[in-house]
Amino acid sequence: MITFAESQALLAGLDVAGRAARTERCDLRTARGRFLAADVRIDRDQPGFDRATMDGYAVVPDGDRVEFDVVATVTAGTTHEGALDPGQAVRIMTGAPAPAGTTVVPVERTSALDEGARVQLDERPLPGKNIAWRGEDAREGDALVARGTRLAPAHLSVAAMAGAVEVEVFQRPRVSVVTTGDEVGAAGKAGIRDSNGPLLDALMAALEVEVTRRHARDQEGELRASLEAAAADADVVVTTGGVSMGERDLVPATLAELGYETVFHKVQVQPGKPVLVARRADGSLFIGLPGNPVSVLATAHLFLMPALGLYLGGWRPASFEAPMADAYEHRGRRHLFLPASFEGGGIVPARWNGSGDLIAAAAADGLVELPVGAAFEAGAPVRFTPYVGHALSERAAMPQRAGR
Numbered sequence: 001m002i003t004f005a006e007s008q009a010l011l012a013g014l015d016v017a018g019r020a021a022r023t024e025r026c027d028l029r030t031a032r033g034r035f036l037a038a039d040v041r042i043d044r045d046q047p048g049f050d051r052a053t054m055d056g057y058a059v060v061p062d063g064d065r066v067e068f069d070v071v072a073t074v075t076a077g078t079t080h081e082g083a084l085d086p087g088q089a090v091r092i093m094t095g096a097p098a099p100a101g102t103t104v105v106p107v108e109r110t111s112a113l114d115e116g117a118r119v120q121l122d123e124r125p126l127p128g129k130n131i132a133w134r135g136e137d138a139r140e141g142d143a144l145v146a147r148g149t150r151l152a153p154a155h156l157s158v159a160a161m162a163g164a165v166e167v168e169v170f171q172r173p174r175v176s177v178v179t180t181g182d183e184v185g186a187a188g189k190a191g192i193r194d195s196n197g198p199l200l201d202a203l204m205a206a207l208e209v210e211v212t213r214r215h216a217r218d219q220e221g222e223l224r225a226s227l228e229a230a231a232a233d234a235d236v237v238v239t240t241g242g243v244s245m246g247e248r249d250l251v252p253a254t255l256a257e258l259g260y261e262t263v264f265h266k267v268q269v270q271p272g273k274p275v276l277v278a279r280r281a282d283g284s285l286f287i288g289l290p291g292n293p294v295s296v297l298a299t300a301h302l303f304l305m306p307a308l309g310l311y312l313g314g315w316r317p318a319s320f321e322a323p324m325a326d327a328y329e330h331r332g333r334r335h336l337f338l339p340a341s342f343e344g345g346g347i348v349p350a351r352w353n354g355s356g357d358l359i360a361a362a363a364a365d366g367l368v369e370l371p372v373g374a375a376f377e378a379g380a381p382v383r384f385t386p387y388v389g390h391a392l393s394e395r396a397a398m399p400q401r402a403g404r
Helices: 004-012 017-021 153-161 196-206 220-232 251-257 293-309 358-362
Strands: 023-027 056-059 067-074 088-092 103-106 110-113 118-121 143-145 166-170 174-180 210-216 236-240 261-265 276-279 285-289 320-323 335-343 346-349 366-370 381-386
Touching: 004 261, 004 276, 004 293, 056 067, 056 118, 143 153, 174 196, 174 220, 196 210, 196 236, 196 293, 210 220, 220 236, 220 251, 236 293, 251 261, 251 276, 251 285, 285 293, 293 335, 293 358, 293 366, 320 346, 335 381, 346 366
Parallel strands: 067 088, 174 210, 174 236, 236 285
Antiparallel strands: 023 166, 056 088, 056 103, 067 118, 110 118, 261 276, 276 285, 320 381, 335 346, 335 366, 366 381
8 A cells, every 4th residue: 555645646647659649639618627738928018008007197397287189099009109298188988008108197187168168177297107018917928828728708708819810729528437336226215316427427517527427236147248248438437346355355356357557456545445557558447436425525536636736737626725614633643634615714623523523524614624634723734635526615515413
């Protein structure tokens, strides 16, 4: 069994062959959620001219002069040709180019004279006011959106400002999910409803990744047929269940028959110790997740997401440091990733009943990382990974529980 740090190093070093370099052009209108394969660079200075930031008058400062002749009006999208002489002004609107050598005085600090032919300022104008100078936001060639970014609305807006109509994005990896287990979907008291399949479908949808899903019972022939079909057209095959040490945990042996070589099997983490990662020579990957629902949720973030990131420019789920709301000590023997909420600027670990307690996990915001033997005082920083596809505070309801 390897450590969590060792597992992450092995994941990061996996070779997915030419599959990592597959890109395509995508129109901005359909690029939300895609992963950028090349920096978006602006094609001109921004602003592209000295731009008025307020409605008012553009004047050439001239000593103590406060009265100016209004010689033109400049609206957004138009220009005033030539320079202004001392004592001249133009009426100017927000967003219009300011003539060279002028300063802009807000309209509320002026009085119109002679039916608008002249203007009087409340005070002597100061040079260089209320103008956004050419190139002060960005210079031609500056990168505005970096390779590997998952494109959100603000990214697409700034890409359009940069002059892009299309962007180069990584092709979506094809994912095939195989849930396993005789108990999943079975009738009667021993049956278990499938929550893992919908979870993985939704996580893949959050990443704009193509996914198909199958179910295989704990029968060697059926499992092999399902995995073989999944591997035929997928970059990444994902299973839930069947990777531990039970008599019906058939996945590890079946993988070898399908040409996968194990990268690691079992990691010193909680939940999710039995997780299995394997690779084929053609660059396709296999990610075997445990069967308990919270184990699937945790290992999907810790192992599946970084594996998919290999095809998407090295993307990984975001994480950040935040203070613990209260003192907490981890006395377990494995690196713990505990469901937790981000409340009032602090991390509040969930009170859960173990790796089958999906209700408590869904009522949280993400996973807090608690190394073996770690003791945190209130206010001490911890690493927190929000759930992919959720905004903070978008939690499920937590019912009242006896004795809590």
